[in-house]
Amino acid sequence: MxxxxxxxxxxxxxxxxxxxxxxxxxxxxxxxxxxxxxxPDHTKLRSPAARERAQRRKESQKRQKKLRSRRESLQRKAGRR
Structure with missing residues (x-):
């Protein structure tokens, strides 16, 4: 059929x-x-501890990004001299 x-x-x-x-x-x-x-949204963090870890990780990544961009900027400046 x-x-x-x-x-x-x-x-x-x-x-x-x-x-x-x-x-x-x-x-x-x-x-x-x-x-x-x-x-239910499986991406939503349910436990307060998991939310806190995610927040700390996000802040850490932001700090690392700033540090990386500053380091690259200083390296470019040193390369021009």
Whole structure:
């Protein structure tokens, strides 16, 4: 049984039954999309300790970036002399 045969079978259904089947399929797709949209956010940090670590890591990365840019700037300045 290939897909074309199945589509022809649906086409042979009475209009009311085909409409009900179509509505059911649309509702099923809508339910799947709704369910996927309402899944909990797995990227959100739940524990306060994890949030604190993430904040410290972010601040550390910011400091490292500033230090790196300053070091590169000084190296460029020294290279011009």
């Amino acid at each position: 290939n897909i074309r045969y199945r589509i022809e079978q649906v086409g042979d259904l009475p209009p009311v039954l085909a409409a009900v089947l179509g509505i059911f399929v649309l509702a099923l797709l809508g339910g799947v999309v709704w369910g996927l949209l309402w899944l």
